Amino acid sequence: MNNLRLHNKWVLVTGASSGLGQEMARQLATLHKANLVIAARRADKLEQLKAELEKTAGVKVKVVVADLSTIEGADHVVAECLANGELYGAILNAGVTYFGRHSQLPWDKFESILKTNVIGVVRMANALVSHFETSKQEGGLMLVSSMAGFFPVPYQTAYSATKAFINAFGNALYNELTNPNFSITVFAPGGIATEMTHGAEFGELQGWLMPVQQAAKEAIRAFVTRKFNYIPGLMNRLGKVFMKFLPAKFIGGRMSKVYLKSLLKSEQQ
Numbered sequence: 504m505n506n507l508r509l510h511n512k513w514v515l516v517t518g519a520s521s522g523l524g525q526e527m528a529r530q531l532a533t534l535h536k537a538n539l540v541i542a543a544r545r546a547d548k549l550e551q552l553k554a555e556l557e558k559t560a561g562v563k564v565k566v567v568v569a570d571l572s573t574i575e576g577a578d579h580v581v582a583e584c585l586a587n588g589e590l591y592g593a594i595l596n597a598g599v600t601y602f603g604r605h606s607q608l609p610w611d612k613f614e615s616i617l618k619t620n621v622i623g624v625v626r627m628a629n630a631l632v633s634h635f636e637t638s639k640q641e642g643g644l645m646l647v648s649s650m651a652g653f654f655p656v657p658y659q660t661a662y663s664a665t666k667a668f669i670n671a672f673g674n675a676l677y678n679e680l681t682n683p684n685f686s687i688t689v690f691a692p693g694g695i696a697t698e699m700t701h702g703a704e705f706g707e708l709q710g711w712l713m714p715v716q717q718a719a720k721e722a723i724r725a726f727v728t729r730k731f732n733y734i735p736g737l738m739n740r741l742g743k744v745f746m747k748f749l750p751a752k753f754i755g756g757r758m759s760k761v762y763l764k765s766l767l768k769s770e771q772q
């Protein structure tokens with residue numbers, strides 16, 4: 504299968520109003536000259552990005568404001584992308600977390616994490632895969648997951664579980680594809696410095712976070728080269744290999760200590 508050729512093609516990026524999504528959109532536009540459909544809830548941030556990229560990269564940018572924790576929002580984004588039949592790629596990146604004791608996660612917040620990170624993603628992936636399978640057009644889909652899906656992270660319990668779903672879902676679905684020109688990539692980063700991790704509860708973990716530009720660069724490379732799944736950062740990749748040889752209970756116990764220390768420190772402030 505050849506690499507994706509993004510020049511002058513339309514690519515969807517969800518969660519483009521901040522963090523990794525915003526930076527991936529920037530790199531897709533400036534380095535690959537892709538036209539973009541950018542989606543999230545904050546219209547002002549999306550409009551700012553559209554103005555920036557149309558001016559600096561000379562590409563076309565379509566803004567779609569939608570709440571991807573709802574079926575209506577997910578369907579609206581896909582409908583806007585497929586309206587002209589020219590969609591070439593999609594990066595389903597929007598996601599939310601909760602850092603704290605699972606016992607203190609309110610039910611409505613848990614539902615919102617599940618709906619954003621799993622239900623909305625599957626709803627859009629179903630429609631997009633169906634489009635590429637039926638049309639046999641060339642293209643690619645990337646699901647932004649997390650290493651937390653490989654190694655369940657205490658104090659991000661619900662979040663980890665949603666990302667484990669995405670890892671399994673994306674990798675399994677890849678092997679059901681019948682269109683030889685279409686691929687699904689699962690991108691699973693470790694910590695990244697974004698809005699998601701700028702809260703006080705992440706204070707002790709700041710030193711582990713990857714700069715968002717680096718994470719985005721590796722994400723776009725994984726997407727373009729149609730990786731099956733990809734973890735950015737050599738240390739993260741080595742960590743995954745190393746941890747294969749350790750008992751899961753031991754890894755979880757170590758993580759629990761580090762994350763709890765950070766949480767307790769933020770609570771004392």
Ligand SMILES: NC(=O)c1ccc[n+]([C@@H]2O[C@H](COP(=O)([O-])OP(=O)(O)OC[C@H]3O[C@@H](n4cnc5c(N)ncnc54)[C@H](OP(=O)(O)O)[C@@H]3O)[C@@H](O)[C@H]2O)c1
Nearest residue numbers: 518520521522523543544545571597598694695697698699
């Ligand atoms: N930061 C990390 O350490 C890290 C590590 C591994 C994986 N990831 C994954 O990377 C992805 C991007 O996260 P990030 O770190 O860039 O976080 P971020 O800066 O908080 O960005 C999250 C994006 O998702 C959008 N979003 C959230 N809920 C939404 C909803 N209901 N409807 C539509 N859009 C929604 C947000 O836009 P609006 O608020 O404008 O809607 C925002 O654009 C997520 O899937 C996350 O799980 C992050």
